[in-house]
Amino acid sequence: MSASRRAVLKWAVAGSGLVALSGGWPTLAAAAAKGLEIVPLVGRSGVDASFLDGIRTGLVGTGAALSQGILLQPGDPSALEDLEQRLSSLRGRRVVGLLDEGRQAIVDEMLRDLGAKVMCTGRHSAGPHTGSSTNHRFATTPCARGIGSVLAGALASASESFAIHETAFGADVPPGGAPVRLDGSRGWAGITGQALARVAADAWIPGPAGHYRHLGLVARTTADHGLVTFAAQL
Amino acid sequence: MQDVTVLPHGVSKGNFLKAITEFREIVGPEYVKTDDEHIIQYTKIMVPDDEAKHTPSGILAPASVEEIQRILAVCNKYKVPVWTISTGRNLGYGSAAPATRGQMVLDLRRMNKIIEVDAELCYALVEPGVTYKQLYDYIHERNLPLWLSMPLPSAIAGPVGNTLDRGVGYTPYGEHFLFSCGMEVILANGELLRTGMGGIPNSNTWQVFKWGYGPYLDGIFTQSNFGIVTKMGFWLMPKPPVYKPFGVQFDNEADIVKIIDTIRPLRIANVIPSPVWVSHGLWDVAVMNKRADVYGKPGRMPDDVAEALIRKQGIGIWNVFTALMGTEEQVAVNWKMVEGAFKALGGKILVEEDVGDDPVFQYRKSMFSGTPTLREFGMYNWRGGGGSQWFAPVAQARGSETLKQMKMCKQTLDEYGIDYTAVFIVGWRDMHHVVDLLYDRTDPEEMRKAHDCYAKLLRQFAAEGYGIYRTSIAFMDEVADTFGPVKKDVNRRIKRALDPNGILSPGKSGIHI
Numbered sequence: 001m002s003a004s005r006r007a008v009l010k011w012a013v014a015g016s017g018l019v020a021l022s023g024g025w026p027t028l029a030a031a032a033a034k035g036l037e038i039v040p041l042v043g044r045s046g047v048d049a050s051f052l053d054g055i056r057t058g059l060v061g062t063g064a065a066l067s068q069g070i071l072l073q074p075g076d077p078s079a080l081e082d083l084e085q086r087l088s089s090l091r092g093r094r095v096v097g098l099l100d101e102g103r104q105a106i107v108d109e110m111l112r113d114l115g116a117k118v119m120c121t122g123r124h125s126a127g128p129h130t131g132s133s134t135n136h137r138f139a140t141t142p143c144a145r146g147i148g149s150v151l152a153g154a155l156a157s158a159s160e161s162f163a164i165h166e167t168a169f170g171a172d173v174p175p176g177g178a179p180v181r182l183d184g185s186r187g188w189a190g191i192t193g194q195a196l197a198r199v200a201a202d203a204w205i206p207g208p209a210g211h212y213r214h215l216g217l218v219a220r221t222t223a224d225h226g227l228v229t230f231a232a233q234l
Numbered sequence: 235m236q237d238v239t240v241l242p243h244g245v246s247k248g249n250f251l252k253a254i255t256e257f258r259e260i261v262g263p264e265y266v267k268t269d270d271e272h273i274i275q276y277t278k279i280m281v282p283d284d285e286a287k288h289t290p291s292g293i294l295a296p297a298s299v300e301e302i303q304r305i306l307a308v309c310n311k312y313k314v315p316v317w318t319i320s321t322g323r324n325l326g327y328g329s330a331a332p333a334t335r336g337q338m339v340l341d342l343r344r345m346n347k348i349i350e351v352d353a354e355l356c357y358a359l360v361e362p363g364v365t366y367k368q369l370y371d372y373i374h375e376r377n378l379p380l381w382l383s384m385p386l387p388s389a390i391a392g393p394v395g396n397t398l399d400r401g402v403g404y405t406p407y408g409e410h411f412l413f414s415c416g417m418e419v420i421l422a423n424g425e426l427l428r429t430g431m432g433g434i435p436n437s438n439t440w441q442v443f444k445w446g447y448g449p450y451l452d453g454i455f456t457q458s459n460f461g462i463v464t465k466m467g468f469w470l471m472p473k474p475p476v477y478k479p480f481g482v483q484f485d486n487e488a489d490i491v492k493i494i495d496t497i498r499p500l501r502i503a504n505v506i507p508s509p510v511w512v513s514h515g516l517w518d519v520a521v522m523n524k525r526a527d528v529y530g531k532p533g534r535m536p537d538d539v540a541e542a543l544i545r546k547q548g549i550g551i552w553n554v555f556t557a558l559m560g561t562e563e564q565v566a567v568n569w570k571m572v573e574g575a576f577k578a579l580g581g582k583i584l585v586e587e588d589v590g591d592d593p594v595f596q597y598r599k600s601m602f603s604g605t606p607t608l609r610e611f612g613m614y615n616w617r618g619g620g621g622s623q624w625f626a627p628v629a630q631a632r633g634s635e636t637l638k639q640m641k642m643c644k645q646t647l648d649e650y651g652i653d654y655t656a657v658f659i660v661g662w663r664d665m666h667h668v669v670d671l672l673y674d675r676t677d678p679e680e681m682r683k684a685h686d687c688y689a690k691l692l693r694q695f696a697a698e699g700y701g702i703y704r705t706s707i708a709f710m711d712e713v714a715d716t717f718g719p720v721k722k723d724v725n726r727r728i729k730r731a732l733d734p735n736g737i738l739s740p741g742k743s744g745i746h747i
């Protein structure tokens with residue numbers, strides 16, 4: 001049996017992501033059949049709009065439904081207490097989030113308490129200490145594998161400078177078909193929103209994890225820095 | 235059966251899978267996780283190290299002492315190690331991740347019973363999964379006249395984990411291990427030890443007399459891997475009739491010498507009963523701002539830039555905060571002494587009557603009365619990128635020590651381009667000089683620098699005779715080395731005697747079999 005066939009079987013046994021392993025964009029009646037609902041969670045960073053736009057675009061054709069999002073007010077992280085209750089009422093749904101580091105540190109702990117399954121997290125920096133490029137560090141489980149290379153492809157096509165590092169958790173995943181291409185004109189937040197939406201909708205086509213760096217022509221367009229993205233099942 | 239991603243060191247896949255099957259029988263399949271989507275959450279570290287070095291093999295969440303005992307029998311059979319956490323919020327020290335790759339995290343969150351709160355003798359007995367928030371709510375719902383002491387991640391952390399790592403809080407009971415009283419510990423062979431008076435059947439003094447008989451053992455179960463603590467008693471403070479929090483701001487960095495020399499006698503004589511928080515203004519700026527919004531350059535923020543920024547934000551270069559408490563008469567007498575002492579230094583004194591609703595004052599007021607708040611997490615937005623490693627050397631509570639340690643720190647931070655965001659926390663005779671090395675994990679070069687910076691600080695401080703009070707999973711061996719070979723060897727001999735298969739938290743505090 002070939003390694004890739006074995007891996008597909010493994011996935012079948014584990015009961016997740018099998019659809020994503022077949023070639024091409026899945027049409028994913030599967031997501032609709034599963035009744036997947038995607039809940040965006042954002043916290044008033046400067047790139048919320050692109051991220052949300054990305055989620056909407058990413059979900060097109062997946063069959064998953066976009067639910068009403070959660071918007072956290074800026075300010076004291078202590079005000080997050082209500083969020084835990086909110087999240088616990090969303091059992092079975094998938095959350096795609098973009099938050100600042102301070103609040104994400106707390107939300108991470110909530111997700112663990114709630115027994116959520118985290119598919120992918122990404123850290124994104126665009127502060128001046130990163131020069132004119134954006135830096136991204138992803139941790140991916142097999143169902144989100146390759147997100148770094150897809151972001152790299154999209155940013156490179158828009159001539160942006162970036163450095164991307166993806167740490168792969170779990171089993172190796174064979175490439176699932178033609179590499180995903182996403183619209184690079186939306187900046188990193190829009191691209192990541194699209195990618196995470198597809199991950200959350202079980203519509204991601206896994207690719208290789210790796211490190212990518214590109215010196216582009218376009219200077220950083222956003223002053224935002226220190227943001228975290230994630231996709232999780234509650 | 236789920237495939238296995240990370241095997242414990244030296245354990246075959248076959249044996250590991252057998253162990254997993256047996257764990258499932260003990261705790262139920264839903265409380266044994268080996269899937270990547272759960273494991274990944276136990277690898278979210280802030281410390282400057284690769285997650286891969288700290289990836290667990292899986293997660294076990296038992297609900298009782300008996301389940302843990304049975305788990306340990308399986309661990310001994312297959313040599314599968316477990317890394318114990320209580321609430322697992324050891325943020326900046328390794329969070330919930332193990333010291334070495336390939337351990338099963340033993341997550342005790344389901345053991346979250348508040349077994350007893352005695353409002354007359356003022357103590358609590360709790361299981362490891364109890365959070366400060368849970369205990370706070372319990373006390374408030376019953377309107378008990380008791381105060382808790384808690385660390386800054388208050389609401390989400392818990393007294394057992396915090397005390398076992400010898401953490402600190404901010405009421406007069408802030409040195410948490412000092413105020414713990416009686417533990418129940420499962421040893422590696424499954425035996426159940428009750429420390430102090432707990433060995434006497436039907437004892438009702440377990441939570442009121444610490445020492446018991448013979449060698450006092452509780453200490454060897456803190457910052458260690460000699461046992462799994464399943465119950466811990468600790469003393470609660472009677473709610474004081476009068477609570478007077480106050481702050482004092484100082485305008486010059488060199489003022490720190492006289493600040494500490496003024497605080498020391500007041501602390502030792504217990505005129506000031508609480509620990510004293512003395513934060514550098516850049517710490518407070520960092521909690522409230524993003525660095526990129528206020529300073530656009532790499533490298534450690536120069537002192538003159540930091541000072542200008544601190545002044546602009548209306549805070550002191552040093553910001554003292556602490557509290558007096560007791561009866562009205564006691565507070566009045568002590569306040570006279572304290573106010574006089576700080577006025578003589580030229581500090582700007584802040585009391586509630588003057589600053590009212592100021593959010594920073596209110597936040598610190600909560601912190602010093604053991605009320606949960608998470609405001610300090612704003613710190614992680616300063617640099618961005620999610621990197622944080624606490625460097626926390628201990629110092630004598632003397633002004634001259636502050637300047638010396640600060641100079642050593644800044645020189646090394648300069649070399650690695652990391653800001654001096656620091657606080658001195660004055661205990662009774664000591665200070666914890668806590669420096670948060672904030673860096674960007676998205677930049678491998680910054681991560682390397684943060685790692686090397688900590689390593690160098692550790693070496694330099696040790697060479698000057700300073701040790702640190704606690705460290706992260708990235709530096710446990712290195713810190714153990716600074717305390718000398720004999721201590722290390724004694725720890726190892728105890729470890730071998732109590733846990734010959736090395737199944738309990740290998741690597742914790744640099745202790746291996």
Ligand SMILES: Cc1cc2nc3c(=O)[nH]c(=O)nc-3n(C[C@H](O)[C@H](O)[C@H](O)COP(=O)(O)OP(=O)(O)OC[C@H]3O[C@@H](n4cnc5c(N)ncnc54)[C@H](O)[C@@H]3O)c2cc1C
Pocket residue numbers: 318319320321322323324325326327329330342362384385386387390391392393394395396397398399400401402403458461462463464610611613739742
């Ligand atoms: C912004 C910020 C501010 C902070 N301020 C403070 C502060 O003021 N004071 C402070 O002390 N810390 C502070 N911390 C560090 C840390 O978050 C706290 O100490 C926290 O209480 C530790 O997590 P925990 O209570 O969940 O303990 P856990 O993570 O559960 O346990 C800590 C360690 O103790 C050991 N352990 C835990 N349970 C057991 C057991 N049952 N048996 C045997 N060994 C066990 C393990 O080695 C474990 O890694 C701060 C962190 C942040 C992010």
